[in-house]
Amino acid sequence: MQLTLEFGGGLELLCQSVKIHNVNVDLPKGAEKLTMKDLLSWVSTNLIKERPEMFMKGESVRPGVLVLVNDCDWELSGQLDTTLEEKDVVVFISTLHGG
Amino acid sequence: MESNGDDVARILRDIEALKDTKARIEHRISVLEAQLQETVSLAPRKQQNDGVCNVSCPPISAADANLANGLSSDSVYRYSRHLLLPSFGVQAQSNLLKSSILVVGAGGLGSPALLYLAACGVGRLGIVDHDVVELNNMHRQVIHTEAYIGQPKVKSAAAACRSINSTIQIVEHREALRTSNALEILSQYDIVIDATDNAPSRYMISDCCVVLGKPLVSGAALGLEGQLTVYNYKGGPCYRCLFPTPPPTTACQRCSDSGVLGVVPGIIGCLQALEAIKIAAAVGEPLSGRMLLFDALSARIRIVKIRGRSLQCEVCGDNTTFNQEHFRDFNYEKFTQSPLSTSPPKLNLIAAESRITSKEYKERIVNGEAHVLVDVRPEHHYEIVSIPKSLNIPLASLEARLPEISSALKEKQPHEGVESGANLYVICRRGNDSQRAVQYLHKMGFNIAKDIVGGLESWAHDVDPNFPMY
Ligand SMILES: [Zn+2]
Numbered sequence: 042m043q044l045t046l047e048f049g050g051g052l053e054l055l056c057q058s059v060k061i062h063n064v065n066v067d068l069p070k071g072a073e074k075l076t077m078k079d080l081l082s083w084v085s086t087n088l089i090k091e092r093p094e095m096f097m098k099g100e101s102v103r104p105g106v107l108v109l110v111n112d113c114d115w116e117l118s119g120q121l122d123t124t125l126e127e128k129d130v131v132v133f134i135s136t137l138h139g140g
Numbered sequence: 141m142e143s144n145g146d147d148v149a150r151i152l153r154d155i156e157a158l159k160d161t162k163a164r165i166e167h168r169i170s171v172l173e174a175q176l177q178e179t180v181s182l183a184p185r186k187q188q189n190d191g192v193c194n195v196s197c198p199p200i201s202a203a204d205a206n207l208a209n210g211l212s213s214d215s216v217y218r219y220s221r222h223l224l225l226p227s228f229g230v231q232a233q234s235n236l237l238k239s240s241i242l243v244v245g246a247g248g249l250g251s252p253a254l255l256y257l258a259a260c261g262v263g264r265l266g267i268v269d270h271d272v273v274e275l276n277n278m279h280r281q282v283i284h285t286e287a288y289i290g291q292p293k294v295k296s297a298a299a300a301c302r303s304i305n306s307t308i309q310i311v312e313h314r315e316a317l318r319t320s321n322a323l324e325i326l327s328q329y330d331i332v333i334d335a336t337d338n339a340p341s342r343y344m345i346s347d348c349c350v351v352l353g354k355p356l357v358s359g360a361a362l363g364l365e366g367q368l369t370v371y372n373y374k375g376g377p378c379y380r381c382l383f384p385t386p387p388p389t390t391a392c393q394r395c396s397d398s399g400v401l402g403v404v405p406g407i408i409g410c411l412q413a414l415e416a417i418k419i420a421a422a423v424g425e426p427l428s429g430r431m432l433l434f435d436a437l438s439a440r441i442r443i444v445k446i447r448g449r450s451l452q453c454e455v456c457g458d459n460t461t462f463n464q465e466h467f468r469d470f471n472y473e474k475f476t477q478s479p480l481s482t483s484p485p486k487l488n489l490i491a492a493e494s495r496i497t498s499k500e501y502k503e504r505i506v507n508g509e510a511h512v513l514v515d516v517r518p519e520h521h522y523e524i525v526s527i528p529k530s531l532n533i534p535l536a537s538l539e540a541r542l543p544e545i546s547s548a549l550k551e552k553q554p555h556e557g558v559e560s561g562a563n564l565y566v567i568c569r570r571g572n573d574s575q576r577a578v579q580y581l582h583k584m585g586f587n588i589a590k591d592i593v594g595g596l597e598s599w600a601h602d603v604d605p606n607f608p609m610y
Contacts, residue, residue, distance in 0.1 A: 104384075
C-alpha cells in the first residue's frame with residue numbers, strides 16, 4: 042500500500058532528518074486491511090533509526106505527538122484502529138513549546 | 141602633502157556648513173508643514189461657526205454628529221482602513237476598542253503580536269514577562285531596541301506599544317506568571333495570548349483560562365517550524381484535551397539550545413494577533429478545533445482538524461472537579477518535570493573530585509600539564525567557537541569514537557611507558573552534557589575523565605571575557 046508519511050516538530054531527527062517518506066507498506070500476513078497500529082510498528086522497524094523512545098510509548102506514540110491521517114486528528118478516526126487506504130497521508134508531529 | 145591636508149580641512153568645513161544649512165531648511169519646512177496642518181484642520185470648523193451657527197448654537201463637527209458607534213473623530217481617522225473593510229467595519233473596530241487582551245511573554249511570539257495589537261486599537265493591552273532584553277534575543281524579538289538591552293522586556297515592549305498608539309491602555313505586569321498570580325492577572329482580560337516558551341507555562345496558562353472561561357490563542361515556534369491554535373473557545377478543546385500527558389523533558393527543546401529562525405516566531409506571533417483580533421472584534425472563524433502547522437523550509441502551511449473537547453479531560457471534561465483552588469495548588473513544574481523559567485537546568489551528576497572549575501583548568505594549561513580536552517557539543521556548535529586544541533566528539537557519537545580518545549591520550553603521554561599519563565577533561569556549553577559524558581567515560585574505564593564545571597559559559601565568564609558566547 043502506497044502511503045506518504047511526514048514527520049515534523051523535531052521527529053524527523055529520528056529518521057535521518059528526512060521529513061517526507063513515500064513508502065510502500067505490505068498488509069500484515071492474513072490481514073485484509075492496514076491499521077494505524079500496523080503502521081506504527083512498521084514505522085518503528087523501518088524508519089526510526091535512533092532514540093525509539095522519542096517516538097513510541099507502549100504500543101502508541103509518546104505523549105506530545107499528534108498523529109494526523111489525511112489532515113485529521115487520529116482521535117477522530119479511531120486512533121490505533123484507524124484503517125488506512127491507498128495514497129493516505131499520515132503526519133506525525135511533535136508539539137512545540139518554544140517562542 | 142601640506143596642500144593636500146588643507147584641501148581635506150576645507151572640504152570638511154564645507155560639508156559642515158552645508159549640513160548646517162540643510163538642518164535649518166529642514167526645520168523651516170517642518171514648521172511650515174505644521175502651520176499648514178493647523179490651518180487645514182481648523183478650516184471646516186471655522187466655516188461652520190461663521191456660516192451656519194450664531195453665538196448661541198454650539199459648534200457641531202461632522203464627527204460629533206455621528207458618535208453612535210463610539211468612535212472619536214481621531215479614531216475614525218486612525219482606524220479608517222479597518223472601517224473601510226466591509227467584513228470588519230465600524231462594529232468590529234468598536235468591539236476591538238472595548239476589548240482587553242493579555243499577552244504572556246514579550247519574546248519572539250509576543251513581539252509582533254504586541255505591535256499589531258497596539259496598532260489595531262485593542263482597548264486594554266496587558267504584557268506579562270519577567271525577563272530582561274538581551275542581545276541574543278534581538279534577531280527575533282523585534283519589539284525591543286538596542287537601547288533597552290539589560291532592561292525589563294515589559295518596560296521595553298510597553299514603551300514601543302505606547303509610541304505606536306498613545307490612545308490605548310497598556311498595562312505592565314513585570315513578573316513571572318505563577319499559579320499564585322495567574323488568576324488575578326488573567327481575570328482582568330477578555331482574551332489571553334500564550335507567547336511563552338516552555339511546557340509548564342503552557343499547561344498553567346491553559347488551565348487558568350479554563351477555570352476563568354477565557355479563550356486562549358496559543359502559538360509556538362522552534363527552529364524552522366511553527367504551530368498555532370485557539371483553545372477553550374466556545375466549547376472547543378483545551379490544551380489538556382490535546383495533550384493530557386506532558387511530553388518527556390527530552391522532547392521539550394528550547395530556542396536557546398536548538399536555535400530558531402527569527403522570522404518564524406514572527407509569522408506565528410502575527411497570526412496570534414490576527415486570531416485574537418478576530419475573537420475580540422467578533423468577526424470570522426477563529427482557529428478553534430483546527431491547528432495550523434507552518435514549515436518555513438518547505439514553505440508549507442497545513443491546517444488540520446483536531447479533536448474537540450474531551451469529555452474525560454482532567455480540567456475541562458464533564459466530570460472534572462478542577463477549580464480555582466486546585467489551580468492555585470497545582471505544581472506545574474513537577475507535572476511537566478521542567479522549570480517554568482527558561483533558564484537551563486544545572487545538573488549535578490558526578491562527584492566533586494571528578495570536576496574542576498574553568499579557572500583550575502586554565503592553571504593546568506599554564507603549567508603545561510599533558511592533557512586532552514574533549515568538547516562534546518554538537519558539530520555546528522563547535523563551528524561557532526571552541527577552545528584551541530580541543531577535540532570535538534559530540535555526545536551522541538561518543539560511544540563510537542572512544543578509540544579516538546584513547547589514541548589522543550597516548551599521543552599526549554609525557555613519557556613513553558609511564559603509567560600516570562595525560563589527563564582527560566570534558567567540556568560542553570553549560571556543563572550538563574559534559575557530566576553525562578564523564579559519567580559514561582567512567583563506565584567505559586576512563587576513570588581519569590573530569591568535567592569542567594559550567595562549561596564554556598564559565599570559561600567565558602571566569603577565564604576569557606573575550607571568548608564569544610552564543
Ligand atoms: Zn480539556
